[in-house]
Amino acid sequence: QVQLVESGGGLVQAGGSLRLSCAASGRTFSSYTMAWFRQAPGKEREFVAAITGNGGTTSYTDSVRGRFTISRDNAKNTVHLQMNSLKPEDTAVYHCARSWLSWPTNRVSDYDYWGQGTQVTVSS
Secondary structure, eight states, X not given: OOOEEEEOOEEEETTOOEEEEEEEOSSOGGGSEEEEEEEXXXXXXXXXXXXXXXXXXXXXXXXTBTTEEEEEETTXXXXXXXXXXXXXXXXXXXXXXXXXXXSOOOOGGGEEEEOOOEEEEEEO
C-alpha cells in the first residue's frame, strides 16, 4: 500500500512563496510519475504540475507556468512544489498523486494514489 503525505501548506500574502512537499512510502518511487492537483471549495479538482519518474520531463497548467516549479528527490522518496508569486486564486487544498503512466499526464483518472492534501490560503 502506497501512502502519500503532504506538508508545507499555510497562509501567505499575495506575492509570497510556499514550498509544498510530498513524502511517499513504498519502493520503486522513481518508477512513477508524480503530480500536484488542487481543489478549491465548490470546484473540481484541477491539475497543477507533474513530473516523470526520472525528473526529466515536467508539465504545468497554464495558470502556474513560470511561477511554480515541481521537482523530486528519488533518494528521499519526495516530490516538491515551489510556489512563487502566489495569487488569491491559488487558494485551494493541494494534493499529490501517483500515476502508473510514464508521461506527465494531467488527467485525474490517470492517478491511482492520492494524499489527503494540504491547505494553501493566499490573502489579498
